[in-house]
Structures are given as C-alpha cells and as structure tokens.
Amino acid sequence: MHLFNITLQPPTNVTLAAVGSFSGTKGQEILVVRGGTRLEILKLNTSTGQHTYSQAFGTVRSVAGFRLAGMTKDYILLSSDSGRMSIIEFVVTPTPHFESLYQEVFGKSGSRRVVPGQFLAVDPKGRSSVRSLITLRSKLVYVLNRNSEGKLFPSSPLEAHKNHALITHVIGVDQGYDNPLYAALEVDYSESDEDPTGAAFEAAEKHLVFYELDLGLNHVVRKWSEPTDRRANLLVQVPGGQNATSDRFEGPSGVLVCCEDHVIWKHMDAEAHRVPIPRRRNPLAQRGEISRGMIIVSAVMHKIRGAFFFLLQNEDGDLYKLWIDHQGEDVVAVKIKYFDTVPVSNSLCILKSGYLFAASEFGDQNLYQFQNLAEDDDEQEWSSTDYPDNGNTTGALPYAFFNPRPLQNLLLVDTLSSLDPILDAQVVNLLGQSSDTPQIYAACGRGPRSTFRTLKHGLEIQQIVASPLPGVPNAVWTLKLTEEDEFDSYIVLSFPNGTLVLSIGETIEEVNDTGFLSSGPTLAVQQLGDAGLLQVHPYGLRHIRAADRVDEWACPPGSAITAATTNKRQVVIALSTAELVYFELDPEGSLSEYQDKKSLPGNATCVSIAEVPEGRRRTPFLAVGCDNQTVHVISLEPESTLTTLSLQALTAPPASICLAEIFDTSIDKNRATMFLNIGLMNGVLLRTVVDPVEGSLSDTRLRFLGAKPPKLVRSSIHGSPSVMAFSSRAWLLYTYQDMLQTQPLIYDALEYASTLSAAMCPEGLIGISGNTLRIFTIPRLGEKLKQDSMSLTYTPRKFISHPFSTIFYMIESDHRVLGPKAIQRIVSQKKAAGDRVDGSILELPPSEFGRPRAGPGHWASLIRILDPLTNQTVSTIELDEDEAAFSLTIAYFENMAGEPSLVVGTAVKTTLTPRGCKEGWLRVYAIKENGRTLEFMHKTKLDEIPLCVAGFQGYLLVGAGKSLRLYEAGKKALLRKCENNSFPTVIATINVIGARIIVGDMQESTFFCVYRSIPTRQLLVFGDDTQPRFLTCVTNVDYDTVACGDKFGNVFVNRMDQAVSEKVDDDPTGAGILHEKGFLMGAAHKTTLIAHYQVGSVVTSLTKVSLVPGGRDVLVYTTISGAVGALVPFISMDDVEFMTTLEMHMRSQNISLVGRDHLAYRGYYAPVMGVVDGDLCDAYSSLPYTKQSSIANELDRSVGDVLKKLEQMRTSSAF
Amino acid sequence: MWKCGSWFHAFPFSHPFLLSTGDAQSNMSSELRYTQNTQLEQLHARYTGTGHADTTKYEWLTHQHRDTLSSIVGHPSLLAYVAIADGECQARERFELIERMLQPCGKPPGKTDE
Structure with missing residues (x-):
C-alpha cells in the first residue's frame, strides 16, 4: 500500500x-x-x-x-x-x-x-x-x-x-x-x-x-x-x-x-x-x-x-x-x-x-x-x-483578593479562529442531496471555551440582499455609464422574453429610458469606449453612444447571434450560420465591422476574449468553442485578423469558455498569465495556458466541478481578475498569495453572477439563483474551510451519530471542575453552616472567566444531544456529582426489539495518577423520537473505568481496564456473559467489523479477536502486532486492515494475512485458535506493517471517507494541534515511482527552515514506510525555476508536468 | 509497570539501554565511579543517562522518567495532550513535569554492603 x-x-x-x-x-x-x-x-x-x-x-x-x-x-x-x-x-x-x-x-x-x-x-x-x-x-x-x-x-x-x-x-x-x-x-x-x-x-x-x-x-x-x-x-x-x-x-x-x-x-x-x-x-x-x-x-x-x-x-x-x-x-x-x-x-x-x-x-x-x-x-x-x-x-504573605470583572x-x-485541540471528528455528508461532498464535524476546544464546529470546503459568503424577481432570469450584468465611473449604475437582467434594466442609486429601481431593447433577451452588455453602452441581443447589436444616438447593427436575414463576447474596445459575435463577426472601436468611437466573416467548422457554442491589456488597443486572442468538440484560438491582431492560431480537441462539447489574465507565480513570476477556461457539457472544467506570442495552448488541467455544465464568467474579486464557474456549485478561480486557487463557494446554487461595485458594497457580487436576485460579498479569500461553531459546556471527549437521523450524541467532561449539582450542594451546605457565600463569581460567564478550580478527582460531565445541521443543542443530560463520561456507543439489544440504545461508560471520582476510580458505570438510554430524546433505562456498576464500549451482534462489548467483556441487556441491568482479561495495559479502543473485533491497547497496539459461542462463550485473540503502539484511534480500512493513530503523531496501517483471516472465520468453535501455539509471547498470528508516517502532532481521529464526488476513499485524520489532513492511496505504481522520486529530490533541497532532516522528522519514532509527504512535494512550486527545471529533468518531465501531477494528486481525491 | 500517564497512557520508553537484571541495590554512585576509560568517561559526562554495567534499576528508571518528562515538555502537542487530560493549563503542566524530574521515581533505595 x-x-x-x-x-x-x-x-x-x-x-x-x-x-x-x-x-x-x-x-x-x-x-x-x-x-x-x-x-x-x-x-x-x-x-x-x-x-x-x-x-x-x-x-x-x-x-x-x-x-x-x-x-x-x-x-x-x-x-x-x-x-x-x-x-x-x-x-x-x-x-x-x-x-x-x-x-x-x-x-x-x-x-x-x-x-x-x-x-x-x-x-x-x-x-x-x-x-x-x-x-x-x-x-x-x-x-x-x-x-x-x-x-x-x-x-x-x-x-x-x-x-x-x-x-x-x-x-x-x-x-x-x-x-x-x-x-x-x-x-x-x-x-x-x-x-x-x-x-x-x-x-x-x-x-x-x-x-x-x-x-x-x-x-x-x-x-x-x-x-x-x-x-x-x-x-x-x-x-x-x-x-x-x-x-x-x-x-x-x-x-x-x-x-x-x-x-x-x-x-x-x-x-x-x-x-x-x-x-x-x-x-x-x-x-x-x-x-x-x-x-x-x-x-x-x-x-x-x-x-x-x-x-x-x-x-x-x-x-x-x-x-x-x-x-x-x-x-x-x-x-x-x-x-x-x-x-x-x-x-x-x-x-x-x-x-x-x-x-x-x-x-x-x-x-x-x-x-x-x-x-x-x-x-x-x-x-x-x-x-x-x-x-x-x-513564609507566605497574606492572601490578596480581587473580584474579576468584564474587560x-x-x-x-x-x-x-482556531480549531485546536480537535478531540474527535467525523467526516460525513449530512446535507443529503444539497451537497455532493462530506463535511467535517469536529469537537474542539477545552473547558468552557469548547466548541462544536462544522467545516465545509469552500469560501464563505456574506449575503447582503436577496430579493425576488418577476421571472427567472438567465443572466445578470452590471454596467458603468462611462469609463471613469467609480461605481456601477445599471443592473441588466436578461429573461427568456425580455430585458430588465435597474438603476443603482439610493434604491434599486427599474428604468426604461436607457436605450436598451427590452422586448427580447440579451446576450451581452458592455460599457464601450469612453461613454458608450453596448447591448447584444439575438438579432443584432445596439451601440448607445448618447441619450439620443443609437447605432444599430442587424444580423444578416435568416441568421441569429448564438454567442457574443465583448470588452472595452472589441466585440465578437458568433452567428447561427457558423460564422464569426468581429468589431472594433474605431478612433471616432463607433464600432466598425471587420470586412470578412470567419467561417467555422461547426456552430460556435461559446466565444470569449480577454480584457484589453493595460496600454494596448486590443486583446490579441479570441477563443471559440464549437459543437464539434473543438476549441479554436483565433488571432485578432491587425496583420493576421481572424486566422486560426491553434486548435484543441475536447472530450465533450464545450458549454462555456472564458479567457482571462490571472496572476500565478508558478507559471509566470512577472506577468499575469492568460488562461483559457473551458467548461464542458459533462461538468468538467479545463484550464489551459495560452502562449502570449503564438497563441498555442499548453499545460491543461482538469477538474470536475459538478453535475451541471459549468457557465463561466470573468469577474473581479477584491480588485484582481478572477473567473467564476457556475455548475451544481459555484466556483471561483482567483489569485491568492500569488497562486491560482480554485475553490467552491458555500452558497445556494447560482445561475450567473457579475461583479458589482456600488457605494453600499464596493467589492460585491450580484447573482441570480432561481427567481431571486442576490447581492453578496466574499469577505475572506484564501480560507479553504468555512467554519460554523456552537459553544459547548465542558471539554468534548467523543461523539457519535444516530444510526439514521442527523443527530449527534456527545460526551463532555472536565477534570478539576465541580458540576452544577456539586456547586449547589456545597453552597447550601455552607449556607446551612452559617457561612457567607459570595455568589457573584459563580455568576460570571465561564467562557471568559473559567470555572472555580477543584482538586483532582472532581469532574463535571454531561451528555449532549445536538443537531449538527442547525448547530443547536437539543438537550443535555448532566451526570451525577464527580461522574465523568469516557465512552459511548449505539448498541442494539435483543430486548429492545431492534430499537437502538445509547450506552455511555462513566466513572466516578477518576484520578489520573495513579489511574483509578471509585466505581465505573454503564448507563443505558433508550433512544426516542428519532433520536431527539434519551430515556434512562438502567445502569450497571463496574470496578474499572470503561474507556471504550461498542455494540456487537445484539450484545455490548466493554473495555474495562485490561479486560474485554461481553454484556447482554437484562431488565434492570446489563449482564456479563464472558470476559477476556489477557490484554497487556488498558483497552483504549474497540472496533467491530462483521464478526471480528479489533481491540486497541493503550500501549501495545491492536489485537484481532473473534467471538465464539459454541461450545462456551469465548472472546479469542488470534492476532496481534509486533510493535508497541500507544494508540489513540483506530479505524478499519478493510476487513483485514486497520489504520491507527498514536500518541506520538504516527499514523500507520497494519494488515492481517488473508489466509489466516479466512482460516479463523472458518473455525466455528474457535478450538483451532484456542489451541494454537503463541508466537513471540503473544498471539499466534502477527499483523504486518504496511505503511507508517509521522504527522507531527497527536492524532485524535481517523475516518475513511471519499472527499470529492466520484473520488476514492481517503483516510482523513485530525490532530490535537487543530490540523486536518488526508492520506490518499495511489492508484498506479507509475504515480508511486514518480512521487517517491520527486520526494527524494525535494529532500535533497533541504528546504526545512530549521535544518531538520526530513526523513528523520517523518520517521521520528519508526522509519517512514509507504507514505509520500505531499507537503514536501507541494513545496516544489515555490522553488526557484532553475531548481524546478533541474528536478523536472531528472524526472524526464517538464516543470509544468510536475506541477500538473501535483495538483492532480490533490484535486482528484481532496481539496 | 509504573502508571503515571495521563489520558491513562503511561509515558514512552525512549532509552536504548537495557536494564541488567539482578541486584537493584548496588552502589548509588556507580555512575560517577565508572571512570577507568576516559573515552567512556567523556561519554558519560556529555550524555547524562548513558548506562553502564553497574546501572541499578533505580538509576535506569529515573533516567527513563527524566527523559520521558523532558520529551513531553519538548513536544508541544504531547504537552497539550497531557494538559487536556489533566485539566490543567499547559504552563502549569510544564512546570509540574519539570519539577517532577527532580525525583520522578520516589526515594532512592538505601545502600547495601558490598
């Protein structure tokens, strides 16, 4: 692997x-x-x-x-x-x-x-x-x-x-x-x-x-x-x-x-x-x-x-x-x-x-x-x-006291905003149809400042206005009246049967005396020259030069305009007769048509020209997408007007095309690069670089945007050029820290949008979604994950989701803190004893001032039912005094008739050094009302802290200290059915996959176990690991493979031999396993290590999930430092070889600021195995060009190929 | 095995030197006495905690604990982990861990006559 x-x-x-x-x-x-x-x-x-x-x-x-x-x-x-x-x-x-x-x-x-x-x-x-x-x-x-x-x-x-x-x-x-x-x-x-x-x-x-x-x-x-x-x-x-x-x-x-x-x-x-x-x-x-x-x-x-x-x-x-x-x-x-x-x-x-x-x-x-x-x-x-x-x-000075107060x-x-520490996380798509990618739900923070956060991939949107429209428009533009205007004056909306012009002033209202044709749809509008306006409608062009002067150009009879593109000085239209017509502004300020029409091999579905570059009269290139699955780059220079410069074949008909000059240092460090973006009918966005001299196309990058053919619009974000793409999600291509970024917007599906610059929002965008007009801004560029947070009471420890409703159950517990019941008891005791109690400190908000400190062994804890979609708490269940919850699971018991129950493992008066507790409890709750209420059933006493619990085939598995126990639900308590107490330290995790139980020990890695009920109930260990591992989290990759995270920041993957796995499953009584001779003072079979990597911080959760629509499953991990990362499996050995070689070359560059040997860092506790560090490879793009090209030479590729491969590795499986 | 971890983890063993079995009650100053070989002497002076043939169980364990404690202090994420488990702030945890290095394994065993 x-x-x-x-x-x-x-x-x-x-x-x-x-x-x-x-x-x-x-x-x-x-x-x-x-x-x-x-x-x-x-x-x-x-x-x-x-x-x-x-x-x-x-x-x-x-x-x-x-x-x-x-x-x-x-x-x-x-x-x-x-x-x-x-x-x-x-x-x-x-x-x-x-x-x-x-x-x-x-x-x-x-x-x-x-x-x-x-x-x-x-x-x-x-x-x-x-x-x-x-x-x-x-x-x-x-x-x-x-x-x-x-x-x-x-x-x-x-x-x-x-x-x-x-x-x-x-x-x-x-x-x-x-x-x-x-x-x-x-x-x-x-x-x-x-x-x-x-x-x-x-x-x-x-x-x-x-x-x-x-x-x-x-x-x-x-x-x-x-x-x-x-x-x-x-x-x-x-x-x-x-x-x-x-x-x-x-x-x-x-x-x-x-x-x-x-x-x-x-x-x-x-x-x-x-x-x-x-x-x-x-x-x-x-x-x-x-x-x-x-x-x-x-x-x-x-x-x-x-x-x-x-x-x-x-x-x-x-x-x-x-x-x-x-x-x-x-x-x-x-x-x-x-x-x-x-x-x-x-x-x-x-x-x-x-x-x-x-x-x-x-x-x-x-x-x-x-x-x-x-x-x-x-x-x-x-x-x-x-x-x-x-x-x-x-000796000590007498105590000095003060009263804390607000700032x-x-x-x-x-x-x-900071995620750390992430104590538990789940990566799952709870939004159903409205999202095609999963969200990350994370339990973050410590004590009263804890939060539950939802992370969604994309840029955050701030909506300013959403107003209904009389119909469903298919495009929206904004217009300035003259070149010097600071703000836009008109909003033009094109409907299938008309055009609506709104003026922006104190209020936004409809205007009729603009000279625009309002009886039909509009294809494009443009502020032209110094003070002209242009409207392109299906049957012609209207150039509004002054209030009383309108130049018109009509299509040849029998033809119509299928696509149009404009900039300040140039206009290109495509006719239904598979011809192109080119106009340019002449010195008098009127549009003049180029003498020849250019005929195309197929009907043009989309055309695009870039903005006029600073100090130039025209942009040199025109891009045309034809329905015969080709894209042509055509010259607009005077000496070679309308000659085809290059041609690219596509895998699907182009739906939309957009030429834009965007800055990206990985391609050109000094000037903006001209990118040709092509949105295909199958939802893929192609991005290629246009050579500024020859107009040839190179360095094609692919990205799947969504199920709908993307519509592309050139816009400007925070003053720099960008491209927006509207598929089932809206995407933005923009420059951030001199690198081109492609990110989705977290917003309703938009049909179209344009840049809006008005006094009330100078850097806004105006878009249409269904029959509503939206004005919004993108406040923060560069932020990959949008966070929504909800505050919690105590440090969150673990959470699980309801089997089918969108409800999470979370356990929170804080050490050295008194819970509300304990506080009430102490206050009433003190009052009864005649002591004066100053309650003002207890009333201060704990999120700012903390809670009064108590000694070791005191705990405050609760169970929270929360709705992750609305980010609201449904209800909380406060536990008894000094009782803290450590584990929870959903279990199905026979006497509950198929209804799920929630089991919470708690312990009273737990101390960490030495580890121990007064008593442990297993609390069983019946889940009612689609998971929104919990009804307490019974609780069962234990002598150890139940650090992990798991439902298993109608029973409950509990890891209490060194013993793994199997419980069955009775009427008033859980009944212990069998036990295996041969585990070396403390059981920290239990994972159930089919009939197999994978037990993670706190210091000694994983144990593969099976449960056999014939002739007697037994929990049998048949395989273990050869290395000691201080496990924090375990997840199943497949039936025989586990991925684990440990306390020292290692992530590793262990695999059990398939032959052994099959042999064990075929043994109905477990007699074979029971009588097998142990190997190396442990179980008879050992797992083999197949991948190992140090991520640099304590790993707190591991999830196997697919992060992009149609992508492969990846392992997502979270760390205590607030980092989220993913381990992506390679598909081909070619890729493995390529990336490993690139990594080797990158290592020799010694890019570490602190001079740490990269291999030593990633192999801090055990040598790296089978994992390529993408962070190191990504640093390739920031190397000087000479180094880049020498590495690319060694790899027999061009620099562009290497960069493309790097981007593909990331975008094909993650974001 | 000793249990002084938090989040119920004991601390890691990072020391390569293996404990010699047998008498744990040998002379406490054996480490200082071990000076015949100047090269070895230098090694012992430079790298505190380097073992030798007469290392006692107590010495070994004390070195282990001190190494472990300083490793936790030196890795921010481990310190945060311990602090969260213990319900203390990181600065307090760091301070208490450094303080514990003074005598991490209790009183040394008494001398026996050799």
Whole structure:
C-alpha cells in the first residue's frame, strides 16, 4: 500500500509567539509558531490581514526575535529538534518568505534531555550574544557577529555547564551595555538522587543563578547564585542600564521571579521586593481546605515613554499589571494590581501601536486594543512596601483578593479562529442531496471555551440582499455609464422574453429610458469606449453612444447571434450560420465591422476574449468553442485578423469558455498569465495556458466541478481578475498569495453572477439563483474551510451519530471542575453552616472567566444531544456529582426489539495518577423520537473505568481496564456473559467489523479477536502486532486492515494475512485458535506493517471517507494541534515511482527552515514506510525555476508536468 | 509497570539501554565511579543517562522518567495532550513535569554492603 499525505487544514494552535519588526518596515509583526512546526508572520491593521507562512518540517522548541546594533530589522532565532540553532530572516520582496541564514549545530536531533535548546535567551540589547539551553544540565552561549559583508554568523559556542541541574527557566538580564548577563532557575538533583532518607529531596533548593558572558575574555562565568522560592517557575526581564544620552537609568535591571502566589524582584547584591499574586475568592472553598498556589503562566514587559510595566497572566487567565517604582538603580516599591481577564495564553505580545495579542493555549486567539493602562481606576493595589521587610519574610504573605470583572482596560478587536485541540471528528455528508461532498464535524476546544464546529470546503459568503424577481432570469450584468465611473449604475437582467434594466442609486429601481431593447433577451452588455453602452441581443447589436444616438447593427436575414463576447474596445459575435463577426472601436468611437466573416467548422457554442491589456488597443486572442468538440484560438491582431492560431480537441462539447489574465507565480513570476477556461457539457472544467506570442495552448488541467455544465464568467474579486464557474456549485478561480486557487463557494446554487461595485458594497457580487436576485460579498479569500461553531459546556471527549437521523450524541467532561449539582450542594451546605457565600463569581460567564478550580478527582460531565445541521443543542443530560463520561456507543439489544440504545461508560471520582476510580458505570438510554430524546433505562456498576464500549451482534462489548467483556441487556441491568482479561495495559479502543473485533491497547497496539459461542462463550485473540503502539484511534480500512493513530503523531496501517483471516472465520468453535501455539509471547498470528508516517502532532481521529464526488476513499485524520489532513492511496505504481522520486529530490533541497532532516522528522519514532509527504512535494512550486527545471529533468518531465501531477494528486481525491 | 500517564497512557520508553537484571541495590554512585576509560568517561559526562554495567534499576528508571518528562515538555502537542487530560493549563503542566524530574521515581533505595 502506498499513500500520499496532504494537509487539508494546517495546524492552528500557537505554541510560541514573538513580536518584532521582521520585515524591516516601520510597523511590527507577530511571528507565531503553529502546532510547533509552522512559522507564520501575522501583520496587523491591513485590511487583508496579510500573513506569510512556511512549513518547518521539524518541531520548534523555542523562538526569539533579536536585532544587532545598527540593524534595521529583527531576525528570528529558533531552536528546534533538529539539534540546530537557526537564524532566519523574513524577506519581503519579491514575495514574502522566510530565509534560513545560518544553522549552527549544537547537539543531536530530537527533543532530548541531553540536547540544549528548550530555552532560548537573547541579550536584550541584541547586540551580540545569545544562549540556548535546556531543562537539564548544559547551556551554550553563542556570540553573534557580523562578518565583513554584514552577514550574521554565530561564534563557536561557549559552554556553561553545571552537572545535575534541572533548569526551569532562563532569560537575558538587561544590563544596558555592560557585559551580557543571563539569569537561570536551577535545582541541583545530585544530592536528592543519593539520599535514601528523602531529606535531601525535601531540602533541595531552587537557585537563581546569574551567568556573565565576559566579552573581553570571551568566556562565561557563574557570577552569582542565591536560593529562591522552591516553586519558582518563571523569570521576567526587568529593564536596566543607562540611557546613552541622558545618563538616566532605564530601570533597576534584575529579574522578576514568579513563584506560586508571589512575585519577587531580585538582583545581584540588592534587597529583594516581594508582592503576593492576588487571587479570586473561591466561594466553594470548604473550611480548612488548603487551596493550591497560583502561578504566572505568561508575562510580557512593555516600555512606554521611558517608563515600563509588566502584564502577568495567571492560570485562570487573569492579567495583572505590575510596575516598579525606582530611583536610578534602586527599587522603591514593586506594585501589582488586577488588570483584566483574557483566555489563558501561551504567549502574550504587546505591539507598540497599542494592541495586545493573546496567543491562547487552546481555541481562538484574540487581539485586544488597550483602552487605558489602569492608571487611575479603583482596583486595589498591593505594594511590597506594605509588608515588613519589603515582603521578604519567610513564609507566605497574606492572601490578596480581587473580584474579576468584564474587560475594562482592553477591547477585543479581532479573533483568529482556531480549531485546536480537535478531540474527535467525523467526516460525513449530512446535507443529503444539497451537497455532493462530506463535511467535517469536529469537537474542539477545552473547558468552557469548547466548541462544536462544522467545516465545509469552500469560501464563505456574506449575503447582503436577496430579493425576488418577476421571472427567472438567465443572466445578470452590471454596467458603468462611462469609463471613469467609480461605481456601477445599471443592473441588466436578461429573461427568456425580455430585458430588465435597474438603476443603482439610493434604491434599486427599474428604468426604461436607457436605450436598451427590452422586448427580447440579451446576450451581452458592455460599457464601450469612453461613454458608450453596448447591448447584444439575438438579432443584432445596439451601440448607445448618447441619450439620443443609437447605432444599430442587424444580423444578416435568416441568421441569429448564438454567442457574443465583448470588452472595452472589441466585440465578437458568433452567428447561427457558423460564422464569426468581429468589431472594433474605431478612433471616432463607433464600432466598425471587420470586412470578412470567419467561417467555422461547426456552430460556435461559446466565444470569449480577454480584457484589453493595460496600454494596448486590443486583446490579441479570441477563443471559440464549437459543437464539434473543438476549441479554436483565433488571432485578432491587425496583420493576421481572424486566422486560426491553434486548435484543441475536447472530450465533450464545450458549454462555456472564458479567457482571462490571472496572476500565478508558478507559471509566470512577472506577468499575469492568460488562461483559457473551458467548461464542458459533462461538468468538467479545463484550464489551459495560452502562449502570449503564438497563441498555442499548453499545460491543461482538469477538474470536475459538478453535475451541471459549468457557465463561466470573468469577474473581479477584491480588485484582481478572477473567473467564476457556475455548475451544481459555484466556483471561483482567483489569485491568492500569488497562486491560482480554485475553490467552491458555500452558497445556494447560482445561475450567473457579475461583479458589482456600488457605494453600499464596493467589492460585491450580484447573482441570480432561481427567481431571486442576490447581492453578496466574499469577505475572506484564501480560507479553504468555512467554519460554523456552537459553544459547548465542558471539554468534548467523543461523539457519535444516530444510526439514521442527523443527530449527534456527545460526551463532555472536565477534570478539576465541580458540576452544577456539586456547586449547589456545597453552597447550601455552607449556607446551612452559617457561612457567607459570595455568589457573584459563580455568576460570571465561564467562557471568559473559567470555572472555580477543584482538586483532582472532581469532574463535571454531561451528555449532549445536538443537531449538527442547525448547530443547536437539543438537550443535555448532566451526570451525577464527580461522574465523568469516557465512552459511548449505539448498541442494539435483543430486548429492545431492534430499537437502538445509547450506552455511555462513566466513572466516578477518576484520578489520573495513579489511574483509578471509585466505581465505573454503564448507563443505558433508550433512544426516542428519532433520536431527539434519551430515556434512562438502567445502569450497571463496574470496578474499572470503561474507556471504550461498542455494540456487537445484539450484545455490548466493554473495555474495562485490561479486560474485554461481553454484556447482554437484562431488565434492570446489563449482564456479563464472558470476559477476556489477557490484554497487556488498558483497552483504549474497540472496533467491530462483521464478526471480528479489533481491540486497541493503550500501549501495545491492536489485537484481532473473534467471538465464539459454541461450545462456551469465548472472546479469542488470534492476532496481534509486533510493535508497541500507544494508540489513540483506530479505524478499519478493510476487513483485514486497520489504520491507527498514536500518541506520538504516527499514523500507520497494519494488515492481517488473508489466509489466516479466512482460516479463523472458518473455525466455528474457535478450538483451532484456542489451541494454537503463541508466537513471540503473544498471539499466534502477527499483523504486518504496511505503511507508517509521522504527522507531527497527536492524532485524535481517523475516518475513511471519499472527499470529492466520484473520488476514492481517503483516510482523513485530525490532530490535537487543530490540523486536518488526508492520506490518499495511489492508484498506479507509475504515480508511486514518480512521487517517491520527486520526494527524494525535494529532500535533497533541504528546504526545512530549521535544518531538520526530513526523513528523520517523518520517521521520528519508526522509519517512514509507504507514505509520500505531499507537503514536501507541494513545496516544489515555490522553488526557484532553475531548481524546478533541474528536478523536472531528472524526472524526464517538464516543470509544468510536475506541477500538473501535483495538483492532480490533490484535486482528484481532496481539496 | 509504573502508571503515571495521563489520558491513562503511561509515558514512552525512549532509552536504548537495557536494564541488567539482578541486584537493584548496588552502589548509588556507580555512575560517577565508572571512570577507568576516559573515552567512556567523556561519554558519560556529555550524555547524562548513558548506562553502564553497574546501572541499578533505580538509576535506569529515573533516567527513563527524566527523559520521558523532558520529551513531553519538548513536544508541544504531547504537552497539550497531557494538559487536556489533566485539566490543567499547559504552563502549569510544564512546570509540574519539570519539577517532577527532580525525583520522578520516589526515594532512592538505601545502600547495601558490598
């Protein structure tokens, strides 16, 4: 088996972010690392929200922006699992892209303990030095220099190792222009490793250590070390050093040490200052309960007009403003106050233009604008001077409390929609007849910010107007009155028996005095020359030159016009006598006919000319489609007017044709390319490139658009030329990021549409659908998948669909959270005991403020019935206190008379370390009213957590711990019928295919089982895997083959030998299986691995489905980073050979920005097998032309052929 | 086998060195004592966790756990996975995992007379 991996939706979650002026222009950009592997530059404030991205093919561990003195732009410093430190430049011209400047090897590849690179700290003056290091042991210091050509290069590293130390965090200390200084939080573990009493472990201290890089002597010294809070987790840089011009100190320098519940300012040989981290009052805290300390999860420092402040964020998402009163280098007081609450983020970035970008750890990323800096509000402040000894006493400071409130200092201005984490997904077409492709339904997010999202392939449409019309028109156009007009004035609608002209003003109303012929249909309209209008109707042309002057041209008697095409200066019409007539605007502004008619070999069904190119008098080519299945390209140049230049035979009669000049860098990097688009009667769109000199056709691409013959219209989208195609779906061909894209619109089926430019919507489109007129816009280009979302209560875990209704059942559960029943119980208990309960925190919306935290073992959970088509919840069933749902399935029981039942596996007071629960339950619900209601039947107690359940031949299979059990439904409970408890770790998945059961173990891969009832009920294992696999999801590819995803981001396919499979199925008693000798300490038969691939993130779901109408089945996977991808099976060995060779050549190009070896990355845990990386192959189109052609030569193809093959691989099976 | 995974997964074994069976109670400082061969010595100094003939079960297991914990911290998607299972935020999870590296397998066994 050979598979081709394509990414449908790149990862969305932001793991790291840095702000800087990467493009070297005045504004600032944000560099985000998505899913650990994808670099993206986000730019604010431009209407298009421009961004650039690049795949790193490696896991980025740490990122920083830096600037050397005297440079005008920031560079990107990355450390990754390639074992290299990369210096990357963001280059804007000609097209924005990243360029890897230098890759300095510092260790082995992989995210290992012994390889530095987890932390990266840059000297704040950027001037020269950088260091990178890890959670353990070693630190390397690099000095960055420039060589004589001004190129950056790092010096060989200086080592500052300390054996047996765990490092929690490292930063650069701002010392002005003194020697660079770095601060680290270190714990020495050598003593606690050797002390069996445990006293050394208890007494282990965390040290704040300062390392100095002596630039003169070029070595690193451990300058200062002092024990600090054992629970310190984060360091924050404090500005320091003297201003070069005014001798004024920028700040006191030193660091902020963020610990549990405290923030300490520290510096060498200075008095420390300590303030508490204010916390919310927990109204549910019981008397005597010790609540856990609060840590700071992310921090950002911002300098503004010579002053500076910090924003710190805690685990609940509360932001604090912290600032330092200082006199010169001496700190007077450290003060902290509550600022606002935003979602918990991985990184906070403040832009100089007054924005805060919060890269939230899960879910959508938000951009906020600062309204004020909380300078004179009435929030309480806590100062270090309020406490004895500036807070530097032993023991904790008294608790400081604040009340969270809605945003006051920040204003939400934009949201980047983000799918991560996708916890479960289904790819299925629930829309029935109205859609020919499946949709992706995904359970996303975490906690109260969770969502259920529907992803549809296509561009989102924003409808502005939909108004009914008197009849069903077959075409619509818009017209300007003169060439200089900014907006369109007329809308022309052509009906089978008439033409309607509407004028656009304050309102849209019908006008009659336009000079247009209204008694018959119209074939084309055009604003001609400076101020003329043209109407083409079946029997002639009307050129309206002024209100009182109309030039008319009538068809020769006995003929009619079958097709017409126009631009600003030229008109071509095709007559029913298989002749072409050509008109051009003469210097006087009147249309003059070319002396000869051109006769064609067949009747023309469609004709097209492109727009007049800038600065030219005419477009050189005319394309004609004839009913004898040919397309002709005909010259319009004066010296060769109406001579045929080239001809192409087609597989079906052309229905529509369109010439358009669209920019595509993969074909021509400098100029727009002329594309000839041909819509065939069988629904296929052909796209070929027209040679600008000879008019010959090359590079034909095919795409099936839909069941109806496509109608093609040239239009303009966001100011650039595009082509629209109307088949059973509407499609748009346009340029996005300099590449030609073909995407469907998610909208009702349109018959026709034109560009509309009016005051109310300058970049709109006007279309007709049935007898309604639609005005709409396409707000966001480039977005492949349209999302509709619905918010959920808790973290979604799994969902399944009703067997035949469009209803989903979803289980949601949150750990360390109290459910509503528990909250009610605690509140009433506290009230009964006479305690005061402040309920205001409980009433805050949890989606913004979270829920009160509870200890481990507390769960809140519910079962949700939802309607995925309307995106609405039908109802929810809240589970009992601390009971959490882990699995669900639809089962058919004998005593339910063929009606499906829903079985939910739950557990009470589950803890993860050590794994266990108080009791497990199997809840059985009867499904009523077409799935819209659930009726509780009974529940059955278990001693383990039921992590998976599955219906099987009128029974229920349950995976509880190591045992697989078979249950039958009784009247009041489920009855255990048989059990197999020979599974090694924990059963994580159960898949049923026919009479076969495929059990996935949590660590030991899949087991093939069968159920035999004669002579006794038995569940027998007959096959297993040879490799340990930490499974997360399993799906059947066919009867003998399974595709699995694991916790480390691997997707692999295992196959059972067919002979074994048949032998097992032919054994009615299972005696053969039972008495077979085990092999390699396992089952008698082993599966063989036939494909293996690492996708780079934890795989959460796998579905086998066909993504395009008439396409083959592909494996769609989703990951925890919010990525969606597909593995497409190859059809022929030729393709396999071609793609594998291309991949091999692409690997040798070393395009990874971080310098990770591609083969090593894709084979991180086990070697890649039988899978070609489509992402790498797709990068072919962005290579320089010389490299492209040399690779194409090696493959014995042309560059165009390679690109065409790549596109075909993608479009034939996915989007 | 130890169970400290989340989402009920135990952590992976990434260490190539195989546990020598037998006495788990040997001298704890054996790793430091093992210095006859300078090349090997250098290897041990450079790559923490490299095994040798006298590696005890406790040492081996501790190295395993530390390797695993740092691998989770170093892979963003694994960290997110653990954080979701545990109901904590990623920064807290990262911090607790690094803290756990100090003594991941409990107290070391006492010395025995050799």
